[in-house]
Amino acid sequence: MLLQRLTELARKKEAKEIGHYIAPLGKKSLILGGQQGIEAIKQNITTSLNSHGISYQIEPFKGECSNNEINRMKKIGQAQAVDIIIGVGGGKAIDTAKAVSFKLNCPVAIVPIIASTDAPCSALSVIYNDEGVFEQYLVLPRNPDLVLLDTKVIAHSPVRQLVAGMGDALSTYFEAAACARARARNIAGGTMTQAALAIAKLCYEILLRDGYQAKIACEQNVVTEALNNIVEANTLLSGLGFESAGLAACHAIHNGLTILEETHPYCHGEKVAFGTIIQLVLENRSMKELEEVIVFCRSVGLPTTLADIGLGNATPEQIRSAADALSRTYRQSEEDAFLQSSAIML
Incomplete structure (x- = not known):
């Protein structure tokens, strides 16, 4: 059995509390996700990160959890010397965040804005090509370090x-x-x-x-x-x-x-x-x-x-x-x- 290692699965926790949970995990973050997803909770997340002294760079996700996209995000993370990845959005953005954290050997925090798949809690990324055709499963050594899920956000999704x-x-x-x-x-x-x-x-x-x-x-x-x-x-x-x-x-x-x-x-x-x-x-x-x-x-x-x-x-x-x-x-x-x-x- 693959044991689940979640720091937190928070129901009814607002995104504005995220800094409190991320602070023990890292101080320099890369936030990746779809444009719509990031816009939905950007203000709450960035305000919370700032209040806890956590720097961030926001990088829009291009839509496919592909090796090209994972490597692109990895290079951005390396250039910024980030020590935590924050994945915001749905399944493919979340799987990309998990894969990037694996490549960079750093923690990953997941902030779903929809409950469309079981990606938030799993130690697996589903890899597609750039056209959306399935390629492989990437098995990860651990589950996400944090899953912060606000059901008020889901209710409006x-x-x-x-x-x-x-x-x-x-x-x-x-x-x-x-x-x-x-x-x-x-x-x-x-x-x-x-x-x-x-x-x-x-x-x-x-x-x-x-x-x-x-x-x-x-x-x-x-x-x-x-x-x-x-x-x-x-x-x-x-x-x-x-x-x-x-x-x-x-x-x-x-x-x-x-x-x-x-x-x-x-x-x-x-x-x-x-x-x-x-x-x-x-x-x-x-x-x-x-x-x-x-x-x-x-x-x-x-x-x-x-x-x-x-x-x-x-x-x-x-x-x-x-x-x-x-x-x-x-x-x-x-x-x-x-x-x-x-x-x-x-």
């Missing part, structure tokens, strides 16, 4: 992003169950514990119980217990679950789909949710289980058909090319993850 996070989290239990049956390795190179499977199951149960109500809360820009629970499921429980249990067809299908340009406008979690339905079919799961997942997806607005992810007119050749890419990326990413985790453990 786009509803689609919260729902996409539910789609990502939806896969956690079914991939964990598949890995348990196969006695597959997790990303740390070991086998899962019962605790890991229990976390993944709890993640699924919270989605079914609170997902629809959380969507309504986000539509109304209010913080409710259901929203708090879904934010925790989307980020912490899903992050712990997939790290400690493993990945299976749901994410492999997502990775294969990324070679089709028609799917690029759709969120990671939307494609993963569709992949979850496909995995259930591949496993010959019961109609009751399949219907439960499809009903949930439709209730919150997650994809259930190819047309829902831009492939309503896909040709057989396109589907085959995605399937071929799925197979290649799954084998390569599993091998990369095992080799990286083995090196980390050594």
